[in-house]
Amino acid sequence: MIEISSLCKNLGDEQILKDINLKVEKGSIFGLIGENGAGKTTLIKCLTGIYKADEGEIKINGQEVFENSDVKQKIGYVADQNQYFSSFKIKELVEFYKMTYTNFSLERFKELNKIFRISEEKRIRELSKGMKMRVSLMLNLSIQPEVLILDEPTSGLDPIIKKKLMSILMEEVAERNTTIFISSHHLNDLERICDSIAIMDKGEIKYINNIEAMKDSIKKLQVVFKDKVSADFSSWNEIMTVEKLGRVNYIITKNYSKELEQKLLSHGAMFVEEIDLSLEDMFIYSMEEGKKNEKILA
Structure with a gap:
């Protein structure tokens, strides 16, 4: 059209x-x-x-x-x-x-x-x-x-x-x-x-x-680890940002999958919960991700 x-x-x-x-x-x-x-x-x-x-x-x-x-x-x-x-x-x-x-x-x-x-x-x-x-x-x-x-x-x-x-x-x-x-x-x-x-x-x-595909891909995960985190998952390709509050890690994904969830569990996560984001949230996180990448490339 x-x-x-x-x-x-x-x-x-x-x-x-x-x-x-x-x-x-x-x-x-x-x-x-x-x-x-x-x-x-x-x-x-x-x-x-x-x-x-x-x-x-x-x-x-x-x-x-x-x-x-x-x-x-x-x-x-x-x-x-x-x-x-x-x-x-x-x-x-x-x-x-x-x-x-x-x-x-x-x-x-x-x-x-x-x-x-x-x-x-x-x-x-x-x-x-x-x-x-x-x-x-x-x-x-x-x-x-x-x-x-x-x-x-x-x-x-x-x-x-x-x-x-x-x-x-x-x-x-x-x-x-x-x-x-x-x-x-x-x-x-x-x-x-x-x-x-x-x-x-x-x-x-x-x-x-x-x-619908955006909602399936861009999610917020609430993750709690048993002990000290064994990997720098903020550098994983599927992840945009990580925010930490005490023992809870709030992870924003750009390509969510059950495989990502299993990957987190294999690195010591004892609790992973999906939190759906609004379009406004997805837009803000996507723009922040783009600006972060610009700084890396600059």
Whole structure:
């Protein structure tokens, strides 16, 4: 559905994206996470055809995105900062979208507005950031897109509306087989809805996996040894970090297996307990691991 191959992008003299390669399956929800300045928004602007790639290619349904109006008809894009005509009323913006997108559904907009509750008589300049986000979400869901690209879509939304939005997105996938590409700092939300996740750092994709596989691989182990530890297991390939608190060792794995557990037992562990991590925890530990490796290589 979405294929990004060897993508590079410079802004001025700075290289922002470096050899990005991604594939997103149709009817899936793909999450992009990373620290501020990692290049997430630049990648999204390339994906939506706002920026032209300096190298590589981006295809949706086998077609290049940049300057391709047929493909863009099928893409909904909700930006982190929604810049609309400030003097327009909501109902005038709806008319603009109806003229622009052939599949725009006024019925769908009205249905969504029963949830988001924005008066169509209000002008854009009268709206708060969260209200503008609601309008953008309604408009882009109403074009009935094949691909929905969201950059921080819960920014400015209250908890009740945010929860409703997550349900709407899952319904979009279940009922219309929509493909959703979403970037957010709210990792708990992504954990609930995403099939796969990519971690981005300094313009590069550092890690890609589906959520369940991540949970199977990245775990926290609580380990107690009988006597003094006989091995420096912090250097083992399967292990990211070790934190010690008294006799208890908290081990973060990057490739958990029952073989690793047996390996610890053979080195004198008398107690090994698995502790599942949240996506936020996994992200933090993965980023710390990457920075540790950078220091080693420097």
